[in-house]
Amino acid sequence: MKFVIITGMSGAGKSQAVKCMEDLGFYCVDNLPPALISKFVELCLQSHGDIQKVALVIDIRGGMFFDDLFASLDELKELQYHYEILFLDANDAILIKRFKETRRNHPLAFNESIVEGINKEREILKKLKMMATNIIDTTRMTPGQLKEELRNIYLEGNKTDNLIIYITSFGFKHGIPLDSDLVFDVRFLPNPYYVEELRDFTGKDLKVREYVMNSSVSVAFSNKLFELTDFLIPHYIKEGKNQLVISIGCTGGKHRSVTIAYVLYHKLKEKGYRAILTHRDDTLGERK
Known part of the structure; x- marks a missing residue:
């Protein structure tokens, strides 16, 4: 079973990535609590082959539940469940622009600026980014180009050096x-x-x-x-x-x-x- 964890910066295109992955035949779940990952994988494996490709979106929207992610990843390794991490990123200027265009608040900017929220998120996700199998910077990408990139990686099976x-x-x-x-x-x-x-x-x-x-x-x-x-x-x-x-x-x-x-x-x-x-x-x- 192909198992991909989609994560990354808020505003970097995770929602668009999920739509693309669904088009590529992935069974997608958005914002699953990390503590439930191993149980979810077990259920998929018990589907007798009906579910071959799975993508989960895990990010800081999970709040305090996000802290369980690394323990869950360790558990997957112990159970010998293979997974990949797709990390979506973009530069700060583009992230700020996207938040302003959509008039959304950054999940970590409660009574602070968008910039402060982005800085907090980068610090929280630093370790996870280092663990990523594939990193896609969407700063200059259109939705169509992102879809093409995901297709190349997850459908065509092209190896990526992350550049x-x-x-x-x-x-x-x-x-x-x-x-x-x-x-x-x-x-x-x-x-x-x-x-x-x-x-x-x-x-x-x-x-x-x-x-x-x-x-x-x-x-x-x-x-x-x-x-x-x-x-x-x-x-x-x-x-x-x-x-x-x-x-x-x-x-x-x-x-x-x-x-x-x-x-x-x-x-x-x-x-x-x-x-x-x-x-x-x-x-x-x-x-x-």
Whole structure:
């Protein structure tokens, strides 16, 4: 039986994850008291194979019952029940934004600010995060991207190193993305903006990508960029990094940066990395 415990920060997307897991055929239970976990597993095992995949959401909403979680996990090990822990996280700014948008109070912020509630929760969940089998940072994720990530892990069975790589194109005239880890300037590449029949298209269109990549400089740069990131990624994984944001910029963020981001994304995917492609300043929407 596949048994997954879903936990993580409030506002990081656990409710959305449960919906996705149900779509993947998991029998899901939200906010089960941790002391009942082993009994629940026993019941599932007695279903004579009717229940093959189970996901439980366990988080700080359980209040004082949450303290029983580690004892319950030890009990599962003693009973030789295999389990996985999925930990959902997001940066503080996004968590605060989500709470304000939904007008919800943080479960630990009784008479305090959302920030103080988040800080308390991070401290409480620190040990649990270290025990996690899979960590997904939803800071930059759409619900669709989260579903795809869960599908890759729990349906396709792809192994995960817990590092998600975000490749983002942008325009320097609109500013560098604040959460960038690596920033590359591609304003030296051939610019389709000065070709009248290409100006109104973007790097998502094949004819624009062909124009940009029909240059030995573009090809050489894209190869060297992949070699560099391929070299760096294992070191970021060793460091324990959960997400890596690679930002690629040109002047307006529509042609050259989109093209190189597209090329790098597909090279990383072919290598087996968990990569997500976004285009911050392309107003024409996604057409990967």
